[in-house]
Amino acid sequence: xxxxxxxPSTLSVQEGDSAVIKCTYSDSASNxxxxxxxxxxxxxxxxxxxxxxxxxxxDQRIAVTLxxxxxxxxxxxxxxxxxxxxxxxxxxxxxxxxxxxxxGGGTRLMVKP
Amino acid sequence: xxxxxxHPSWVICKSGTSVKIECRSLDFQATTMFWxxxxxxxxxxxxxxxxxxxxxxxxxxxxxxxxxxNHASLTLSTLTVTSAHPEDSSFYICSASLAGGLHNEQxxxxxxRLTVL
Numbered sequence: 413x414x415x416x417x418x419x420p421s422t423l424s425v426q427e428g429d430s431a432v433i434k435c436t437y438s439d440s441a442s443n444x445x446x447x448x449x450x451x452x453x454x455x456x457x458x459x460x461x462x463x464x465x466x467x468x469x470x471d472q473r474i475a476v477t478l479x480x481x482x483x484x485x486x487x488x489x490x491x492x493x494x495x496x497x498x499x500x501x502x503x504x505x506x507x508x509x510x511x512x513x514x515x516g517g518g519t520r521l522m523v524k525p
Numbered sequence: 526x527x528x529x530x531x532h533p534s535w536v537i538c539k540s541g542t543s544v545k546i547e548c549r550s551l552d553f554q555a556t557t558m559f560w561x562x563x564x565x566x567x568x569x570x571x572x573x574x575x576x577x578x579x580x581x582x583x584x585x586x587x588x589x590x591x592x593x594x595n596h597a598s599l600t601l602s603t604l605t606v607t608s609a610h611p612e613d614s615s616f617y618i619c620s621a622s623l624a625g626g627l628h629n630e631q632x633x634x635x636x637x638r639l640t641v642l
Contacts, residue, residue, distance in 0.1 A: 448633070455531075455618050455633040456569070501568060511557055511622045513631055515568045 414439040416504050418516025425492050426524050433519045435502035436484040442504040445478060445485045446513070450499045459500075460487070492523045528552055529621050531634035538609055539642055546604045546637045548619030554599035555621035559631060560592070563616040575602050609641040 415438040425431050437445075443464040448456035462469045462476045462485065469476050473492075478485040489496055499520050503513040528551040538544050548558055557576050561569040573589075575581040575596035583589045591613075593605040602621075606613055616638050620631040 444630075446630075453636070453638070455529075455636045457633070458630075461630070511631065512559070512571065512574060517568050520566075 414442060414504055414506070414514040416502060416514050416516040418502050418519055420519060421517060422520045422522070424522045424524065427492060427494060429492055431487075431489045431492050431496070431521055431523075433487045433500055433502070433521070434484060435486070435504075435516045436482075437504040437514075438483065439504070439506060440480075440483065441506045444505040445476070446503050446505075447474075447476060447487050448501045448503065450501060450518075452498075456501060489521075492521075494523050494525050497521055497523045527623065527632040529619065529632050529634040531617075531619055531637050533637060534635060535638040535640075537640045537642065540610055541608055543605055543607045544609055544639060546606075546617055546619075546639075548602045548604070548621070548634055550600045550621045550632075553621075553623055555602075555623065556599065557622040558596055558602040559620045559622075560594060560602075560604050561618045561620070563618060563636075565616075569618060572604075606639065609639070611641045614639055614641045 418435045446461035449459045450456045460474050460476050462478050473490045475488040499518045501518050502516040505513045530549045532547045560572045563569050571584050572587045573581045573583045575594045577596050577599050581594035596602040616636050618636040620633045
């Protein structure tokens with residue numbers, strides 16, 4: 413089955429700096445890669461996603477890149493703000509798996525004011 | 526759009542009792558709903574996948590007689606933790622996939638924190 417690894421597990425940045433979180437996946441059939449933000453005591457919220465027919469996607473301060481050959485994808489947050497502090501999860505999915513998501517281990521992002 | 530609710534948001538129960546958690550898709554129909562369990566500072570662990578009108582598919586290691594899942598309609602799935610014990614204490618999160626929507630998208634509920642005394 414699919415295996416998703418996420419790095420780093422914790423990331424501390426200064427407000428205004430950029431943050432990058434990386435994930436690798438094992439199943440070359442995976443074709444959907446969402447990123448979720450989870451605040452303490454809440455459910456995950458989808459912040460951006462990318463499909464395998466696209467190499468990069470951007471939404472304001474957030475961008476995701478996908479390298480299908482190397483089987484890795486990354487989340488980039490620019491101009492970080494204290495409210496970006498949360499746990500971020502990457503995930504991978506294939507159509508063949510009935511929409512099932514396989515999650516990475518999570519990254520705790522701390523943005524210091 | 527694509528809002529998922531869970532009820533209750535938290536529950537405390539005595540060991541040996543059963544607890545039911547509801548997951549509802551508020552503004553869309555969900556053919557598939559998923560139930561996850563999350564321990565502190567860990568990732569989400571898929572427990573089971575349920576499709577409306579059929580039996581749930583449980584992940585390896587998840588006891589189907591302990592975690593009863595019912596998906597009776599396109600907007601409601603329930604998870605019942607039977608004969609709960611302290612080790613069942615956890616954060617339970619559901620998600621739903623849009624019927625007829627883009628493949629793979631899941632929308633998550635806010636979670637239910639279960640504490641078994």
